[in-house]
């Protein structure tokens with residue numbers, strides 16, 4: 247053990263890193279609710295602005311509570327730098343603005359968060375940055391779509407809603423052989439279950455809104471990586487453009503990180519047992535969960551994730567009508583597309599998150615009418631199972 251926590255366990259990092267106790271001797275991390283900071287003299291002010299002395303100036307740039315969250319998450323992901331943002335989407339925007347320029351090209355996995363697709367296709371495209379989409383699990387497809395202008399590979403693994411995996415080691419190699427960075431949206435796994443930087447990725451993106459908070463209280467995001475790209479290039483965008491995380495939100499996420507390891511293990515073991523039960527249920531035709539030996543990427547999941555994670559998708563016979571019946575028969579589960587909460591949520595992707603796709607696009611993506619996605623919470627497993635069984639028994 248040393249003071250930097252260099253050899254601390256992930257659990258210890260999540261609890262002990264980032265808080266620099268003030269002269270008041272507080273035990274829990276304080277919220278620095280201040281927009282600006284004062285200097286001892288005109289000379290000190292000048293030195294801060296010139297960048298020759300370290301220290302806070304203004305909370306759009308840095309804030310001690312936000313800094314504590316950044317240091318803690320960076321340590322957990324194994325990155326040298328972290329920048330906290332107002333949302334997961336602004337983390338992706340700031341990364342693209344910090345690392346790309348007009349004429350650059352992105353290759354992204356096809357099944358990514360809907361707003362990320364929109365950001366790439368509707369907004370980045372307007373500024374001369376084009377995006378092409380590859381089949382997450384088909385390395386040749388990624389390779390085929392790379393052009394001389396490609397500077398970024400972007401992947402979300404496991405994917406939503408079908409819980410397919412991308413091979414982070416292989417994608418990192420492909421990126422580096424083509425003068426590009428690999429960016430991994432690690433929202434579904436968090437550093438507890440998957441540490442992309444160790445597998446060769448350059449940048450990790452988080453929607454802190456999900457598991458990092460874990461209790462559905464606040465919206466936030468983060469970018470983790472090296473000192474140059476994240477600490478300077480992405481931070482520069484934040485400091486200038488201002489999609490900054492507030493100290494209040496940072497405090498919520500900071501406290502969330504303290505229990506992240508325990509929560510992720512509990513989410514994942516609840517999900518594993520739920521998936522095993524669903525796989526034997528006569529009303530269920532198919533289960534998508536990487537913790538099942540029947541999952542085509544079960545071996546890859548074991549090699550790059552510590553546990554399979556908290557999201558389970560499954561299919562029922564009878565299409566939309568049967569799927570909606572399962573949802574409407576629940577009494578406890580929350581009917582919402584959100585995930586990463588202590589409360590179990592259930593959603594019908596074909597009519598909600600993926601409702602804007604054409605029927606043909608959905609068919610091609612494998613998102614069928616009978617598909618349901620459950621983000622397994624921390625309630626008693628029997629209660630989750632009983633709630634789902636109510637609608638399945640009709641089937």
Ligand SMILES: *Cc1c(COP(=O)(O)O)cnc(C)c1O
Nearest residue numbers: 333334335359431433453455466
């Ligand atoms: C929710 C989500 C985002 C966007 O995060 P916000 O905090 O809602 O802006 C990005 N990626 C994934 C995988 C998500 O689930």
